[in-house]
Amino acid sequence: MDKLDAVLAAPDRTILALDFDGTLAPIVPDPDRAFADPVAIAALRRLSPLLLRVAVVTGRPALKAVELGSLAGGAGLEHLIVMGQYGIERWEASSGEVVAPALPEEIIAVKEALPALLAAAGHPDAWIEDKGRAVAVHTRRLADPAVAQADLSEPVQRLAEEHGLRVEPGKNVLEIRAGGFDKGDAIRDLVQRFDPATVVYAGDDLGDLAAYDAVAALAEEGRTPVLVFPRMPGEDSPLADRADIILEGTDGMAEWLTVLADRLETRRETSPDPLES
Ligand SMILES: O=P(O)(O)OC[C@H]1O[C@H](O[C@H]2O[C@H](CO)[C@@H](O)[C@H](O)[C@H]2O)[C@H](O)[C@@H](O)[C@@H]1O
Numbered sequence: 358m359d360k361l362d363a364v365l366a367a368p369d370r371t372i373l374a375l376d377f378d379g380t381l382a383p384i385v386p387d388p389d390r391a392f393a394d395p396v397a398i399a400a401l402r403r404l405s406p407l408l409l410r411v412a413v414v415t416g417r418p419a420l421k422a423v424e425l426g427s428l429a430g431g432a433g434l435e436h437l438i439v440m441g442q443y444g445i446e447r448w449e450a451s452s453g454e455v456v457a458p459a460l461p462e463e464i465i466a467v468k469e470a471l472p473a474l475l476a477a478a479g480h481p482d483a484w485i486e487d488k489g490r491a492v493a494v495h496t497r498r499l500a501d502p503a504v505a506q507a508d509l510s511e512p513v514q515r516l517a518e519e520h521g522l523r524v525e526p527g528k529n530v531l532e533i534r535a536g537g538f539d540k541g542d543a544i545r546d547l548v549q550r551f552d553p554a555t556v557v558y559a560g561d562d563l564g565d566l567a568a569y570d571a572v573a574a575l576a577e578e579g580r581t582p583v584l585v586f587p588r589m590p591g592e593d594s595p596l597a598d599r600a601d602i603i604l605e606g607t608d609g610m611a612e613w614l615t616v617l618a619d620r621l622e623t624r625r626e627t628s629p630d631p632l633e634s
């Protein structure tokens with residue numbers, strides 16, 4: 358854990374930000390059943406009171422991540438922040454409210470057009486996830502997810518462009534959403550609000566590259582970036598070349614968070630009490 362010396366030295370100046378799917382929750386066929394690993398959440402409950410902030414930065418609607426992660430209520434997570442839909446939605450445990458701009462109107466026409474587009478491309482059974490301000494086409498449950506994603510890539514891109522929207526590709530998913538913000542903006546927002554000395558970011562998919570870039574750039578401001586990649590077995594990803602720490606999937610992530618909590622709690626117990634002379 359050498360790279361974490363900065364965290365151990367000043368936990369109260371550290372932000373820990375984590376993606377949801379593939380980082381806190383194992384990748385599963387049904388997105389509605391992608392529950393967070395309880396070991397990871399238990400560790401976050403111990404870490405959050407010791408760190409400057411813990412944040413979940415996710416492509417999910419903020420409230421969906423809160424639900425699947427059991428993140429509302431309970432000890433330890435009173436200051437948790439969830440930046441949803443790639444950062445455009447902000448949920449704070451302290452208020453229980455979501456702050457977000459109005460839905461992009463263009464998404465309505467895209468949702469209406471999608472079923473016919475999927476059928477025309479030969480994949481009528483691709484699953485459509487209605488995310489409110491965005492819509493995702495999932496191929497994981499089709500016979501050949503990679504081929505289906507490749508087949509759908511161009512028509513989905515065209516549909517998005519016709520409506521002034523963008524495509525966010527991910528693991529067996531093509532999402533159509535509004536542009537102008539990404540997970541990098543979410544990181545910059547957290548840094549501006551809380552002025553951390555160290556930012557640890559953990560993420561596993563292409564949408565996390567923007568957050569990786571934003572965190573890495575913090576070195577130029579004298580802050581310490583720590584990039585963590587929970588890699589699935591045999592997974593080839595551009596994140597692997599960038600990461601400071603590579604873990605064995607979500608199990609490895611949960612274990613790593615637990616060890617970090619152990620070390621921070623031990624450090625606190627053994628530190629001299631500044632009030633004692
Ligand atoms: O930013 P994230 O928290 O990683 O969210 C990215 C997308 O994750 C979800 O899809 C992924 O996870 C599903 C459940 O394990 C899996 O079935 C799917 O193949 C993955 O792509 C989610 O459904 C999307 O809305 C998120 O944007």
